[in-house]
Each structure stands twice: as structure tokens, then as C-alpha cells.
Amino acid sequence: MAKYGSAEVGFLLVGPYNLTNVSSKIEDSATRTTEDMTPFGTSIAVVAASPVVHFELTGHEGWYDDAADSINAAMVGMASTATILMMAVKGNTAGKLAVCSSGAIRTGYKRSFAVGEYHKASMELAITGIRDEATIVYPLTLTSGDGSTEAADLDLGAAGGGTTGCNVYFSCTQLALTGSTNLIVTFEDSSDAITYAPQTAMTALTVVGAEYKASVDQTVNRYVAAKWVFTGLAGTPTATFALAVKVNAPHA
């Protein structure tokens, strides 16, 4: 067991927007409503928990920023569409926890202005669909040119792989192709940490983007890595991205 602090919040990514440096507080909440099920003939209350758990990100506090890659653009962009959420709360390091979802929906965006203070901006997000406690495979990092992490792969442990597929979360917050055609990031795995093969390739990017890919009933091996290739490599392209995976639990 360990305690963590604000310095260990590695990233808060909403779609391809990195909101880490404009945020100072957020609450990751799970709530289950209850229903009064008290029937006739008794004076003792019966309350039943709803079978549905609602995940939300509330209590966000931060600063207003009108940069094209910051919170105002993110909230405007999310006016009507769900997007990817990736939140590293125990550090921006491979193997650490990333709270991830494919269905973050903007339910609130508030801007406040006060004399003597920087302008504030806060958001509220609801989660539709899956919310995963995923593992960071590739921390949010600026890379230059092609690369991979096989040499320093991540071992999910003897019980860390599976045979029922996985959910892969990806967010690219900065991309400069410098004449290259596109960027393709691949999630790879290996059974023996010697030979690596692609498990899931993300859609080729020509601009920043975020994506979620799910597989079902597919073997995911315990050693995992990320690989990235700039198709038609030209100049010195750069990208900043993060990749996380949640291996599915065995079938009941």
C-alpha cells in the first residue's frame, strides 16, 4: 500500500487534449443509486441498490486557457461527442494505473472570472460505456522519429495476460509530421519477451487524435510494448502520446 500526491498525477487527457497543466483538482467518482423497495405490510424500510454504477468526473478545478490544444477547445469539441479519457494518478510511468474510458461525455463546462484572479475553467464529465483501471504501456512522452519499447517492455506478470482480449487506449496530444505521411502506433505483445507481434494497431494519424480499440476472445500475452512508425519518414517528426491497456478478465 502506498499514498500518492498531486505531483504524481502524470496526465489528464481528454481526447487528444492534455489538460494536466490547466487542472488542479478532479474527482473520479462512482455512484450507485438506491431505490426504496419497502412493500406493504411492514414498517421496516427495504432499500435496494441499483444494479447500475455511474462513473463521473466531477469537482474539476482549473484555469481557463484558449490555446488550440487546451481546455476551452476541448470542451467546445466535446459539445456533442463522447471521447477518450486517460488519467494517470500514480505517475506517468509504464506499469502504473491509468483510469481510462472510451465514453467521456461533457456534462458541464463553467468559466469564472473574478477580480484579482486568473480566469478559471472547470468541467464535468459523465462516462458512458466502459471505464477501466488500465495499465500504462507507454507513458505520455515526446518522441522523435520511429521507435519501440521492446527493449524495455512491460511485464504484466504471469497472470497479467489473458485469452479474452483487451481494451487499448491511446491519445496523441502533439504531432509534427515534418513531411512524413502519417504516424502509426501499435500495441505489441509477446509470450516470451523475445519475439514481438502486433496485437492492435491504432488508426494512422495525420493530426492529433485519440482512440480506443477493443478485442474479444483474443490471446494477450504477458509482455507488452509500444511501437511507432512515421510512414514515409521525412525530416524529424515528433509526437507526444500515451498508450494504456486493460486485459479482459476470464469469462465467468
Added chain:
Amino acid sequence: MAKSYRALCSLRYPDGPAEVAKRKARDPDVKWKEVPEGAITTDIPSESISWLLEQGRIEEIKAGVPGPSPTKVKEADDG
């Protein structure tokens, strides 16, 4: 004679037995080999063959069973 395998997806592995040994020792300075999807190869590390076969990531090329003919592919392209 070494068996031949067709890569059913791209593969990446240490380039030769000496590099495999370095990899097993977690030497960070390993020379890697990249095999594109569809390529036929004979030097996949022996340790990896069984799981790659089992997971359908490679297939063995059996003698007398040719793969897709480039000529036929071209004919198909020509419509």
C-alpha cells in the same frame, strides 16, 4: 534444413542466436530484425515458434504447398 514460416503479421525479434542470448540476459543493446507481414522466414527464434504457431501469427510452409503466386495476384489486379 531449417523450417520455413510465413509471418501472418509483422514480427520483430533478435537477429540471430547471439542476439537472442543477449536479449535473454536483458542486454539493452540487442540488434533486432523486423519481418513484414506475409514474408517467409527461417530464422525465427526457436523459443518463439510454438506460441506464434498456436496463436496464428505464423504458419509453417510445407514442401509442395506453394503460397500465393505473384503472377496470379497480378492477373487479379488486371481485372
